[in-house]
Amino acid sequence: GDYLAITTLGFGEIIRILARSDWMAPLIGGAQGILQIPKAALTGWFAWAVSWIQLPFVWLFYRFGITLLEVDRNGQIVFGTPPQLYFLLVLACLLMLFVSRRLNNSRTGRQWMAMREDEDVAAAMGIDTTRVKIIAFTLSAASGGLAGAIFAAKLGSIYPHSFQLLISINVLALIIVGGMGSIPGIVVGAFALVGLPELLREFAEFRLLFYGIALMVMMLVRPEGLWPSAVTRREMGAEQTAPVTAGD
Incomplete structure (x- = not known):
C-alpha cells in the first residue's frame, strides 16, 4: 500500500547517497556519474x-x-x-x-x-x-x-542528480491521483500531473503552490482517484449505500 511505497522511496534515497559515495565510485562513477x-x-x-x-x-x-x-x-x-x-x-x-x-x-x-x-x-x-x-x-x-x-x-x-527524490514523489502522486490498482487511472494520472505543471509554468514561483493546492483538492473531492479500479468503485459504492443503524 501507500506505506510500502513511501518506504521504497526512503530506500531509493539511501541507494542514491551510496551511489555518490567514494566507496562506489570505481564501480558506477560516483558523483561524476x-x-x-x-x-x-x-x-x-x-x-x-x-x-x-x-x-x-x-x-x-x-x-x-x-x-x-x-x-x-x-x-x-x-x-x-x-x-x-x-x-x-x-x-x-x-x-x-x-x-x-x-x-x-x-x-x-x-x-x-x-x-x-x-x-x-x-x-x-x-x-x-x-x-x-x-x-x-x-x-x-x-x-x-x-x-x-x-x-x-x-x-x-x-549523474546522481539526474533523478531526484521529487521525481519519485511525483510518480507516487500520479498513481494515487489516477487511482490505486487501476491501469487506465495511472495513465490518466500521468497526463494530469505532467501536464498541470506545464500549464502553470507562467506563474513562476507560485507554480508549485498551485500544484500542491490542486493535489489537496483532488484528494478531498475524489480520494479514490480520477479513474478508480472496479474493486475500489465497488467498495466506495458499498460505503455510500450502507444503512445507518441507530447506534451510529
Missing part, C-alpha cells in the same frame, strides 16, 4: 519485428517528418533522433501496459490484491507473502530499469 552512454538500439529478431510494426504507420511518419526506423548492416535499429526515441517510448509503454494487464488478471495479480486488502488473511489462505512481495519488487524494478535505460540513452550521460 556514467559518461558516454551509447544510443538505444535493438538487435536481432527484435529489430526486424519493430521494423515490421512501423509499416502501418508509414503515412503518419511522413506527415510529421519522422525518419523511418531502418535495420542497418549490423542488424541493428539505432534510436538516434528525438522522434525515434519517442517511438521507442511508445513501444515500451505499450509493452508495460500489456504486461500489467496480463498480471492484473493472473493468479499473481490476484495474490497482490489479496495482500493489499489484508496481508494476514492472505497468509491464512495459503499465499506465500514473502515470495509474492519479491515478485512484485522484481517486476517493479524491471519496469523502472527499462525506463531508466531509455532515459540514460537519451541523455548520453547520467
